[in-house]
Amino acid sequence: MPLWLIPFPVLFSLKICKLKEVMGLASVNAANDGMQFCVFDLKRGQQEGQELDKILFFFPADLPFSTQLSVIGLSEGLITFTRIFSPEAACEVIEAERHSHIFYEAEPDIWMVMIVEKSKASEAIWRVDALQKVLKEVHNLFMMFHGSIRSMIEKEPSGGLVRTHLYSFIMDYLNVFLITKKLQLPSFRDCLMERGTVQMLTVGREAAIEVQSLVKVLEYSAGSASCYSLIMFQDLLVSTTLSPEDTVNLFTYAVLRLTPRALSSGVSSWSSLLRGSTASNATATSTSTHSGSVSEQQYHSRDASPGQSNSNHIERPLQHDRWHKGKDGFLGTDIQISEMGSLISATPTIYLQQTGERMYLCAYQYKSLTLILLLPVSSLLNGEQGVSQVKQQIVESASLKMLKVEEKLSKGWGGENAYHVSGYRYLLVDDRHVSRASPAAKVTTLTKESLLAMNKLREEVDLEKNRAKLDNMGKEKDMEICIRAKNNAWVIARTTRGKELYMVLEKANETLLYAADAVEKFSNRYCGGAFSLD
């Protein structure tokens, strides 16, 4: 058949096949038994021979370029191919016998693809949606600290800037999943968790009033600036004045790096092992044995562009030990900027997803209480000085309130298992942004069969939900599924008006009515009857 009939990306892929044959290179998968993760820009490298320019990030970085290109080639080929039929939503996942390729179009024409290896023997069974949420999360966090990938490319079209930033950021992020030197991505065992949601602390009426007045005081302390605040108790959200999306992003970051638990676990053995020695570009160290000097060279050589000198500072907000608690109760970083000719400790800034506004991030900690104040950069004309003034103001006017609030919340706090409901293993997702679940320690008591059944059920519900979203009926999918699995556990999913409830009942009676009754009881007691039938 005439070659011109084959869409370009597929041709491109074919060419790489040939290239691989010629060079006698090993296959994509033989080179690496773990995960592959890439970010690429379809707008770049459209000329023949310049395909490498598409790649903005690739893990493991020491894979031969030809292999990297073949991954990108396949991805691009399928994106183009699926758009023939589904122009509004291109490729989301490729399921092959041995691998799943998960796609996420982070920004127009900027794609993130994660390839994970399946294995029957091991725990390598995932839910596509859960992995896609990992991609979404790392992108959202990146956007929060650095703005969009596209804007960074536009700032420096050679791509050096964005590559260095993505490299350190994603590698630091992947550290989160690195357990005993192995990447452990969310598996079926995490089926009763929901990434990209916040977990709330239930607060009594009295404490709620205290929290409310604390928020008022904080706003007052910020003066005329339109600030936002987010208050957390341990790893739970108490109060927020941010939009739901920004709340989720900031909450996710706080749990990773700011809360007392995150701060104290900062120096774990593996992270200190892997941590870079200096704070320069060269700290773009690998998180795994896969990447080595090759990657360093690769990223450096591409960095070498005029106007891009070492003075341009790379923030690595996801790196461990970036934050430490100061004497004044505020959390500080070792980020330094030169202001008025001298290096001073700087307050990190973040971007709000909703407005794109740049904000100073001030975090104050008292015991289990973490308080985050976002101040608009634009309204603090005198920069760092203005920030310190606000901090000063907070210490003066709010510290007593915080003490009181912390005390109240600690008293009401039921501990680790506060949200355990005996007999139930559940996940409750409320309006997509808030979730509550059985404590992880309790979920681990479930058998593998039950967890697999729940994982599969969630996958089914995900499909239904996504479909309903695409059908754009303006209606949330309303459904109820109760399954009695082979091991006699009841595995239940309910979705109604944007709320979702997932439940595993292992020691339950065999009748469907019993299971239905159990859901009803739970719904009435803990969900305000949201899942109850009239």
Next chain:
Amino acid sequence: MSTTDDLPNSEPLETRFNSIALQDEEQEQPESSSRLQAQPPEEESLCRSVNGDGILEIRRVDGDGGTRNGCGWRRTNSELEMDGPSSPSSSGYAGERGTSGEDDEIVEISNDVAVMDSQLPWTPGKRHVDEDDASISWRKRKKHFFILSYSGKPIYSRYGDELKLAGFSATLQAIISFVENGGDRVKLVRAGKHQVIFLVKGPIYLVCISCTEEPYESLRGQLELIYGQMILILTKSVNRCFEKNPKFDMTPLLGGTDVVFSSLIHSFSWNPATFLHAYTCLPLAYATRQAAGAILHDVADSGVLFAILMCKHKVVSLVGAQKASLHPDDMLLLSNFITSSDSFRTSESFSPICLPRYNPMAFLYAYVHYFDVDTYLVLLTTSSDAFYHLKDCRIRIEMVLLKSNVLSEVQRSMLDGGMRVEELPGCLLPHSASPRLGQHKQSTDSLERFREPFVGIGGPAGLWHFIYRSIYLDQYVASEFSSPINSPRQQKRLYRAYRKLYASMHDIGNGSHKTQFRRDENYVLLCWVTPDFELYAAFDPLADKALAIKTCNRVCQWIKDVENEIFLLGASPFSW
């Protein structure tokens, strides 16, 4: 001709290419003959030909009629069939399908048009041949099926002209082989509402591109059946052609079989056998079925491998020779092959076919004879020269069937239909008095979706439909559709919901679940899997759980009470 040269002479497949036209040699040969090798006449008074349906037929040449009908080259132009208005009344053929080509709709078609479209009777054969991958309408079809060779040559496409789809076909091949080169095998690509499912069978690649809600497992099963249908026509020895010549062009071998594939694809939306892996029987009095079984048994002892008496897709009786077992999927493919090819109706036929689950490598020979528009007898044998013997068998069978009134009973059963949810025994409350159903009437929004006048309320407790599958018998029984599942569109939607339920219950890795209750805006579905049977039941979406469970128990009891009539007992073909 080159294709013939590719084949070793010993191949059973050879018969596909060679046709023996015994009849008048000066008869004009239509253009299709150029692709096929005519052989010198043999000394039989039979003629074999590859007709348009790709069936190799052997027909008795008699004085006059044979010249018109059976002998020499005969190619049914399926495209003509498609264009010409089919007449359901004349044969009851197209009408029996009664359902629409909903897949055929363009996805974003306006609802009104879609409904109109769905009311049209399904017409066999390929449609939209004028389209290709550049056409917007082609891209928006809900469900595509492709067969291609591993060199990327198109073999079959549900929509559009295969030749014009060569480029698209090469793209599919490129995707498959690219992943293969990486040491992996692509199974599924998902994009929005679309799924692309790949199935690799040696040198044959099958691809489905669908935006229907059917789960991966179902669509993969459909590809398996399409492959099976191809094997039924050609046997697996077609692989050898590819071993000899990777660029081998298979399309001539399947010439004219579009109608078989399109009929199979259509059956995915109306025939539960396509996902249950079970067959269904025509309801008959026990004695009547016994009588039919007895005579089939007689002939099975005389060198017939399988004797099957069927009415449309339902089995009247079925007998296999000792130790021979017939897989329900093979029965499905065989009956689809026979009922979709018009030529079988017009005269007795003797055709090589392959049963992919029985022996994918070899041809069997099927003697097919229609007793009336819907009822036909299939006698399968391993011997290629058993035509006369089978004809004699058929005459014996026909005599017995007529004498014992089996054929008229079959016709009556066809008219009467099967189990109806309204007739579920033990229903105490008259429908109108049920308080729960009163509640139903208020929920207009759930009814609006069905866009049809609300006529009835189905069976007790809001029971709308059920399917019961007996595990040991490899048989299922489905209730007749009754309101509010009236239109083909609703029926298809229900079957898709069942498919989803089936896939959800049967997880290949972890074994089946035991019970499932599923409620959405369209239905309450209940599924119950035991070692003996599987029950799938559809209720009104507002049905009460407790009542639904009770009703399911009653359905099971009802089926036990009438199992003599609805199942073929004592003849489990799979586990002989």
